[in-house]
Ligand SMILES: [Zn+2]
């Protein structure tokens with residue numbers, strides 16, 4: 001890679017939660033080059049949605065178009081990586097492994113992720129989470145998140161895991177306040193992190209929390225520090241969905257590398 005630091009988590013209009021006229025490869029490339037940072041395009045790749053939603057950018061095998069478009073740029077720019085934020089489904093592990101068999105060699109970086117285990121109710125959408133909480137008790141939603149995350153890690157399908165405590169994006173004291181019977185302790189996050197260490201999986205230090213009332217990284221700085229002392233391996237991601245946010249977060253990505261001792 002050309003530069004010292006890498007932002008492993010930026011989304012373009014190849015991601016389903018970004019509109020077609022949203023940021024594209026070149027929009028990021030221009031800024032990354034000026035700010036001297038490598039970037040990895042970590043687009044959402046959700047088997048369930050790709051099969052059903054014609055509007056999903058990867059519908060109907062379009063992943064090959066994505067890789068083709070990327071390859072055309074790769075020759076000119078030595079600071080870009082292709083990647084996917086690949087959704088985990090506990091009942092589709094075989095298909096995920098088959099997918100990786102087919103594509104792992106062609107894609108620079110793949111991060112496992114958990115946003116949605118009851119279809120159509122991603123916990124990373126505030127509106128959808130509120131709808132989910134009308135049907136399922138908050139305690140169960142939180143417990144299920146940690147249980148399925150544990151399954152994702154122990155499956156060892158992924159070498160990298162994104163934002164291990166993203167369940168707290170909206171459920172926290174500054175936003176949707178956890179009910180009394182909910183276990184929202186950081187120890188649970190620490191346990192997931194330790195499980196990553198045990199399974200030799202890299203953990204994302206995701207900086208996107210500044211966009212939400214929680215206003216902290218995922219995991220928190222304290223947890224990252226503890227995991228670092230236990231020899232966890234990290235990668236850093238801004239989780240950019242917009243160019244302005246990407247640009248203003250570059251210095252924070254570089255600081256995170258220093259904090260995590262990754263800048264040697
Ligand atoms: Zn995500």
Ligand SMILES: [Zn+2]
Nearest residue numbers: 009011085239
């Ligand atoms: Zn993301």
